[in-house]
Amino acid sequence: MLQSGLFDSAVRDLGAALESRMRVVTGTDDYGQRLVDRYVQSMLDGGTLLPARVRSLRQELRALFKFVRNESAHSLQDVPPARGYALISRMCWHVRDVELVAEAVSTG
Structure with a gap:
């Protein structure tokens, strides 16, 4: 996605991953x-x-x-590369952070 410049799609997918992981931690839908x-x-x-x-x-x-997530989830966006990489980097950080919390919840 990144090589093709589909930053809005990457943000959308990361938003879904983030929500999914957060649901594991909270046990809610x-x-x-x-x-x-x-x-x-x-x-x-x-x-x-x-x-x-x-x-x-x-x-x-x-x-x-x-x-960020809502903007990409509800319409196609023309995201400049610098903004796209910044958003994706930050979202990846949060996905990893929530994964660590989810691991701690499931093991302890």
Whole structure:
């Protein structure tokens, strides 16, 4: 997708992967902002992260879901390469972060 310049498709796929992983952690079928709130609450309940770190993460996830994922999920976008790589990089970071949380939840 990246070689073909299909940045909106990559963002859409990463958004789906992120939501899927967050559902594993929360055990819900929520989506969007409600899912973000449930995910953040599960992190706070776990008590392993500083509340300030979780608040910061919450803000970034809310912005990602509201402005980035929705924009690509509901229409085709012409995303310039620099913006595409920046968005994809950030989303990959979050997908990996949620995978680590999901692994911790399933093993412990």
